[in-house]
Amino acid sequence: MLLRAKDLGEWKIIDIFHKNFEEAPDLLVPFGDDVSVVDLGKDALAAIKTDMLVASTDVPPGMTDWQVGRKAVVGTISDFAAKGVEPKAVLVSLGIPAEYSKISLEALAKGVNAGAREYGAFVLGGDTNESRDLVIAVMLLGATRKGQITLRSTAKPNDIVAVTGPFGKTAAGLQCLVDKTVRIRRKLEAELLEALYMPKARLNEGLTLSKRGLTTSIIDSSDGLAWSLHELSKSSRKGFIVDKLPTTESVKEYAKMSNIKLEDLILYGGEEYELVMTVNQEKWEEAKEAIEQVGGKLIRIGRTTRERGVRYKRGHDTILIESRGWEHFKSGDQNKETLARRFR
Amino acid sequence: MLLRAKDLGEWKIIDIFHKNFEEAPDLLVPFGDDVSVVDLGKDALAAIKTDMLVASTDVPPGMTDWQVGRKAVVGTISDFAAKGVEPKAVLVSLGIPAEYSKISLEALAKGVNAGAREYGAFVLGGDTNESRDLVIAVMLLGATRKGQITLRSTAKPNDIVAVTGPFGKTAAGLQCLVDKTVRIRRKLEAELLEALYMPKARLNEGLTLSKRGLTTSIIDSSDGLAWSLHELSKSSRKGFIVDKLPTTESVKEYAKMSNIKLEDLILYGGEEYELVMTVNQEKWEEAKEAIEQVGGKLIRIGRTTRERGVRYKRGHDTILIESRGWEHFKSGDQNKETLARRFR
Numbered sequence: 001m002l003l004r005a006k007d008l009g010e011w012k013i014i015d016i017f018h019k020n021f022e023e024a025p026d027l028l029v030p031f032g033d034d035v036s037v038v039d040l041g042k043d044a045l046a047a048i049k050t051d052m053l054v055a056s057t058d059v060p061p062g063m064t065d066w067q068v069g070r071k072a073v074v075g076t077i078s079d080f081a082a083k084g085v086e087p088k089a090v091l092v093s094l095g096i097p098a099e100y101s102k103i104s105l106e107a108l109a110k111g112v113n114a115g116a117r118e119y120g121a122f123v124l125g126g127d128t129n130e131s132r133d134l135v136i137a138v139m140l141l142g143a144t145r146k147g148q149i150t151l152r153s154t155a156k157p158n159d160i161v162a163v164t165g166p167f168g169k170t171a172a173g174l175q176c177l178v179d180k181t182v183r184i185r186r187k188l189e190a191e192l193l194e195a196l197y198m199p200k201a202r203l204n205e206g207l208t209l210s211k212r213g214l215t216t217s218i219i220d221s222s223d224g225l226a227w228s229l230h231e232l233s234k235s236s237r238k239g240f241i242v243d244k245l246p247t248t249e250s251v252k253e254y255a256k257m258s259n260i261k262l263e264d265l266i267l268y269g270g271e272e273y274e275l276v277m278t279v280n281q282e283k284w285e286e287a288k289e290a291i292e293q294v295g296g297k298l299i300r301i302g303r304t305t306r307e308r309g310v311r312y313k314r315g316h317d318t319i320l321i322e323s324r325g326w327e328h329f330k331s332g333d334q335n336k337e338t339l340a341r342r343f344r
Numbered sequence: 345m346l347l348r349a350k351d352l353g354e355w356k357i358i359d360i361f362h363k364n365f366e367e368a369p370d371l372l373v374p375f376g377d378d379v380s381v382v383d384l385g386k387d388a389l390a391a392i393k394t395d396m397l398v399a400s401t402d403v404p405p406g407m408t409d410w411q412v413g414r415k416a417v418v419g420t421i422s423d424f425a426a427k428g429v430e431p432k433a434v435l436v437s438l439g440i441p442a443e444y445s446k447i448s449l450e451a452l453a454k455g456v457n458a459g460a461r462e463y464g465a466f467v468l469g470g471d472t473n474e475s476r477d478l479v480i481a482v483m484l485l486g487a488t489r490k491g492q493i494t495l496r497s498t499a500k501p502n503d504i505v506a507v508t509g510p511f512g513k514t515a516a517g518l519q520c521l522v523d524k525t526v527r528i529r530r531k532l533e534a535e536l537l538e539a540l541y542m543p544k545a546r547l548n549e550g551l552t553l554s555k556r557g558l559t560t561s562i563i564d565s566s567d568g569l570a571w572s573l574h575e576l577s578k579s580s581r582k583g584f585i586v587d588k589l590p591t592t593e594s595v596k597e598y599a600k601m602s603n604i605k606l607e608d609l610i611l612y613g614g615e616e617y618e619l620v621m622t623v624n625q626e627k628w629e630e631a632k633e634a635i636e637q638v639g640g641k642l643i644r645i646g647r648t649t650r651e652r653g654v655r656y657k658r659g660h661d662t663i664l665i666e667s668r669g670w671e672h673f674k675s676g677d678q679n680k681e682t683l684a685r686r687f688r
Contacts, residue, residue: 003446005474013440013449013472020453024433024466036468038433040487044388048468050483052437054475089368089382093396093481095439096357098350105349105357109364122368124380124392127481128357130349131398137437137471137481139394143384 033152034079034220037144047085047144051076055134060196061177065104067197069111070118072136075222077119078201078273082220083149084210085142086203087121092138095131112136119203148210150277155217155236159278161302164202164291167225168251168262169195171269175258182258188250195272202275204294209277214287218277226267227325228276229310236278242302242321243313263312270325278304377496378423378564381488391429391488395420399478404540405521409448411541413455414462416480419566421463422545422617426564427493428554429486430547431465436482439475456480463547492554494621499561499580503622505646508546508635511569512595512606513539515613519602526602532594539616546619548638553621558631562621570611571669572620573654580622586646586665587657607656614669622648 005013018031028037028045035047053059053072063071073090080087092112096105116123121140173196175182176189202220209215217236221228225245233240245266255262279287284300291298302313310321349357362375372381372389379391397403397416407415417434424431436456440449460467465484517540519526520533546564553559561580565572569589577584589610599606623631628644635642646657654665 004442005440005444005446005449006442008446008449010472010474016446016449017436017438017453017456017470017472020450021457021467022461024468027468031469036433036435038468038485040384040388040390040432042386042388044384044386044390044487046384046388046390046485048392048433048435048483048485050435050437050469050471050481052439052471052473052479052481054439054473056476057474088384089380089392091380091392091394091483092361093394093437093483094361095396095398095477095479096349098348100349102347102349102352102360105352105360106364109361112361113365117366123365124368124371124382125375125394126361127394127396128354128361129396129398130354130401131479132400132476133439133479135396135439135475135477135479135481137394137396137479137483139392139435139481139483141382141390141392141485143388 029149029151030153034082035085037149045144045146047080047083047142049076049079049140050137051079052135052137060174063197065107066111066114069108069136070115071199072138073112073115074199074201075273076138076140077203078220078222080140080142081201081203081206082218082275084206085144086207087119087140087142089141090116090121090123090138092123092126092136094126095129095133095135097132097134098130100134119201150210150215150218152217152219152232153235155232155238155278155304156280157238157304157306159216159280159304160284160300161240161242161278161304162298162300163246163274163276164205164296164298165274166246166248167272167274168247168265168269170271171265172251172254175254175260179258182254184253184257188253191250192254199271199273201273202296205291205296206275208290208294209287212290214283214290215277215279218275221272221274221276222270224268224270224272224325225276226321227323229321230323232276232278233308233310237308239305239307240302240310241305241313242311244301245312246299246301267321268324373493373495374497378426379429381493389488389490391424391427391486393420393423393484394481395423396479396481404518407541409451410455410458413452413480414459415543416482417456417459418543418545419617420482420484421547422564422566424484424486425545425547425550426562426619428550429488430551431463431484431486433485434460434465434467434482436467436470436480438470439473439477439479441476441478442474444478463545494554494559494562496561496563496576497579499576499582499622499648500624501582501648501650503560503624503648504628504644505584505586505622505648506642506644507590507618507620508549508640508642509618510590510592511616511618512591512609512613514615515609516595516598519598519604523602526598528597528601532597535594536598543615543617545617546640549635549640550619552634552638553631556634558627558634559621559623562619565616565618565620566614568612568614568616568669569620570665571667573665574667576620576622577652577654581652583649583651584646584654585649585657586655588645590643590645611665612668
């Protein structure tokens with residue numbers, strides 16, 4: 001049988017690429033972690049990351065061109081936030097449809113610039129091409145130091161599992177756009193859509209955690225909370241027990257008014273840019289305070305165990321958290337169940 | 345009137361982006377030169393570059409998936425070659441059509457890897473997305489040093505203008521695919537198609553010239569020889585007089601058998617990766633020898649003048665070389681006259 005991209009799905013495609021890329025000697029950060037690190041000599045380490053936004057699958061209806069440009073950059077900066085790297089330079093490769101208007105181009109350019117400037121980076125260059133989809137490939141560069149980056153793979157047993165904020169807003173926001181029959185208070189709906197259109201990267205939090213060596217493992221949550229927990233669990237070969245699923249009143253109200261379980265909105269969303277991490281218990285108070293000092297918060301949601309598996313303890317029940325989140329090419333089946341499904 | 349991307353053309357679109365990007369302070373290399381350079385502190389300078397390949401406009405018929413993957417990387421490395429930067433790391437953001445086969449994906453991955461390894465770099469990571477076009481955005485990282493990079497803007501009067509090889513093969517190769525009625529000897533046709541499908545970046549030449557500070561200005565020729573000369577002329581505010589248009593027997597034969605002027609094949613092609621540079625006369629012999637020592641050659645094609653303009657002196661005639669080359673979004677009119685036109 002001739003297999004095609006849509007039969008394989010994103011993770012198997014990534015696997016094909018990974019297998020066919022000759023591994024660099026002395027790799028400082030393993031393939032697949034949030035950033036790549038390159039030794040430039042003289043103790044200088046460069047961190048780099050690329051992320052592509054394709055409008056037809058990654059842009060929800062109602063998002064402005066400015067917001068699209070900004071989001072393409074902010075989503076990439078979230079990976080730098082997870083690894084505590086300050087973004088210095090942004091490059092942007094664009095595929096632009098022939099019919100795209102000058103007004104949209106200007107708004108897109110201003111949005112790309114705004115996304116970079118919001119986090120202290122500058123756009124230094126790029127490349128422009130004609131394509132059928134609007135495609136924005138962002139590349140980030142920053143400096144890091146030896147021992148500065150916390151991997152996904154180094155969680156220890158009995159660490160505290162923590163996140164930098166509530167979950168479920170983008171999933172609920174997307175549902176607001178899909179299902180117009182669900183009515184929630186306008187102010188709360190506006191809050192959900194704001195989360196969707198104007199995501200924030202937790203850069204200050206990530207830089208603080210990294211500078212002070214406060215985490216044992218860390219990742220961003222761009223593919224959803226469940227997926228991030230599974231990724232840390234798999235990489236670190238540890239289990240995770242979650243006993244709290246932090247969310248907001250707006251998400252709770254949305255869940256109540258719709259037929260969607262609150263836990264699903266929180267766990268299986270995506271395009272959220274909170275950080276998900278493990279912290280040694282002895283460093284917990286220090287970590288919490290450090291994050292509060294930079295205007296953020298750290299929410300304990302569970303702990304790690306020697307025994308593998310990712311579970312949610314709800315009262316006396318313990319349920320398995322599934323390993324799913326958004327996966328490109330899988331919109332047909334699997335992603336129907338993923339709330340943060342994209343639009344085509 | 346509502347202007348669209350196709351009305352603006354690539355250069356005006358780049359202009360819109362440039363205008364809307366806040367300029368970084370202490371910019372080490374100006375926006376629009378072949379690479380961007382970022383100070384990472386402690387005297388470490390990182391050079392970065394991004395380039396996007398869109399299959400529907402950038403891939404000629406008959407090119408294999410492996411060659412497409414390889415070319416996406418090699419085209420980007422050519423910019424590093426021009427600025428004398430050794431590529432260390434490659435990131436690749438992919439947009440893949442749902443119907444793309446597993447066999448093609450594997451070949452593409454191997455091609456990307458081969459393009460990097462051929463020039464000593466490793467692929468460290470990337471991003472995979474679903475899109476209607478096959479899109480490959482390549483990002484390169486390398487180390488450079490203060491004063492190492494020769495810009496486009498620093499040619500002096502009475503410099504020698506030189507190139508690293510003959511021109512016209514890719515333009516003639518593309519024409520072979522477009523116009524099947526032109527017959528040239530099979531061996532020569534194979535040579536032209538080889539240039540098209542398996543481009544080479546002049547990395548050794550570029551590294552040597554940079555290390556020894558042998559050029560006063562330099563650029564690669566990915567948009568054609570005429571465009572590169574105009575770009576150096578415009579950036580440096582100097583004139584160029586060309587008295588030699590180096591090419592091959594195969595291109596000469598193709599010109600003879602077709603209705604296309606030899607000069608047009610040489611000047612207005614593109615997707616060629618020779619280096620185009622200016623060299624101080626006193627350094628000419630040293631430059632020529634240095635390039636020969638790394639297995640390349642340096643061909644004198646003219647000189648620079650105080651008086652602006654880019655001209656070709658042919659016997660007693662002097663004709664103006666036009667400022668054109670491939671421009672995305674302009675396939676309708678302008679690119680009809682550009683030989684290296686892409687396929688859709």
